[in-house]
Amino acid sequence: MISTKDAKRFLAEYKRVDIAVDAFYNEPVQARQASIPQPSTSKLNALFDKYKEPGGDDITVDGTIRMCEDMKVDPEDVVLLAIAYELKSPRMGDWTRAGWVDGWKNLECDTISAMSSALVRLRDRLGSDSEYFSQVYNFTFEFSRPPGQRSLGLDMAQGFWNLLIPHGLQGGALSHLTRPAGSDDEGDEDDEMMGLDEEGWREEYTGWWFEFLTEKGGKGVSKDTWQMFMEFVRTIDAKFEKYDMEAAWPSTIDDFVEYAKERLGTAS
Structure with a gap:
């Protein structure tokens, strides 16, 4: 797309619109880019x-x-x-x-x-780009972790989750995936199609997650738990029925699923 500045430059040089347009598209891309002011x-x-x-x-x-x-x-x-x-x-x-x-x-x-x-x-x-969200999310653990520490303090982790998870849910970057990431089974296609309207993570579950971690009494969040929690939010169904206990989830998330199911059972 031609900028106003470039349009004026080409019109001033070639006088006629049709000739100026031809010149613009025939000029090498590198030359056009060179005409754009670069940050100082x-x-x-x-x-x-x-x-x-x-x-x-x-x-x-x-x-x-x-x-x-x-x-x-x-x-x-x-x-x-x-x-x-x-x-x-x-x-x-x-x-x-x-x-x-x-x-x-x-x-x-x-x-x-x-x-x-x-x-x-x-x-x-x-908020809207799932790949970019993942990059920023994973970077957040590294840059906020205290020097020499392998885990992130629970209060700090909750603070960052409170910023990131609602933003990703509202913007679509954490939109619910109806089939776990990395699944290549063609036989799962029908199940995936049947789950298109399946409800995923609810905002209230983030509060449940915090309450669970506090009740558990842990002082920190490991890198593995931090990274896998994002994928868990993306893939879990709203009733926690399709969670695979045999998959390679951190034990903390295994325990949370049981905790959440109990809360759902009590609520119903």
Whole structure:
């Protein structure tokens, strides 16, 4: 699609619309791309310097808060997890210069206004694109895990689940899959078609999951449980009837299914 700037450039050069259109489509793609202004490294470095710690090399918590104020975004907005993924943040509230410059360049931003617009696009993509949601979801465990720890604290895990799971459910990134991912049996096709209207994970179940983990008394969430929980949410039916106890689910999820079935039985 031709931009307004390119349209004006070609019209000014060739004077006639038909000739200008032919010239546009005959011009090499690389040449057209070269005419599009690229994000400025100096502008991005200047913005980084504005937010980084005085005398330090990184943007930390205080700079992150100022950045969010300028972008008019809540620091606890789920889209900040997508930004952390895009900018390769090493840990919460911490941004390196290299990640900042390369990340914003990839997003084609070098001003606060452009960055604010990118947040809108990324928030929508995070909610609607299942593959992108998975990438950000799995990254969240790595960047939020305390250095030297193999697991994520229960309170912190619940906080991130509270951001990610509702967003994915509402936007469609966590839409219910009627057949477990990775199943290649052609014989399952009829079952899959019969399950097209099957109800999946309900938002209230996220609260049940938190209550179960709290009652269980565990202090942390392992990487395996974190990653598999996302797939569990995508594939489990609303009555927990099609859960395969013989499959390679973490034991924590096995136990939760029994817990959920008991709650459903009590409710009915």
